[in-house]
Amino acid sequence: MEGLDGHPLYSCNRCRNPIALRHNLLSKDFKARSGQAYMFSEAMNVVLGEKREQQLITGRFVVADVYCSNCKEVLGWKYLKSFEDSQRYKLGRFIIEKAKILKEY
Numbered sequence: 001m002e003g004l005d006g007h008p009l010y011s012c013n014r015c016r017n018p019i020a021l022r023h024n025l026l027s028k029d030f031k032a033r034s035g036q037a038y039m040f041s042e043a044m045n046v047v048l049g050e051k052r053e054q055q056l057i058t059g060r061f062v063v064a065d066v067y068c069s070n071c072k073e074v075l076g077w078k079y080l081k082s083f084e085d086s087q088r089y090k091l092g093r094f095i096i097e098k099a100k101i102l103k104e105y
Contacts (some may be wrong), residue, residue: 010038015071016089019047019101024052025092031057032076043078043094045069051080059084066094075100 008022020040030037049065056063062081065074076096082088 008103008105010035010040010047010096011104011105012068012071012073012075013100013102014073014086015068016102016104017068018095019043019068019075020047020094022103028098034096034097036098037076037095037100038092038098039090040096041092042052043096046075046094047072048078049074058089061087061090073100 004057008068009018010020011018014019020043024040024042025038026041027039030039032068043066047069049067051062051064054063060083061079063079066076066078067074076094084089092100093101
């Protein structure tokens with residue numbers, strides 16, 4: 001499957017709904033519930049859950065779970081607020097668990 005506009009993309013592992021384009025991948029160096037996770041600048045075909053305050057490895061944040069808009073699988077979270085100045089670069093970014101997505105070309 002070729003990505004949107006000819007770009008590789010990441011799709012939901014469960015239903016293959018397109019979630020993010022390769023050029024929106026910022027980092028592969030994140031940890032999540034299931035292990036390795038990726039940070040994306042943008043995501044598509046997702047819905048956000050309720051906002052909540054959460055203590056993560058790098059500090060305290062307000063986050064919202066990110067769900068696939070098609071099958072409702074929890075894919076990761078979105079950073080909405082940081083209580084640490086040094087972590088503000090994460091705001092508005094999406095953390096998607098590697099185990100929940102497929103890379104498609």
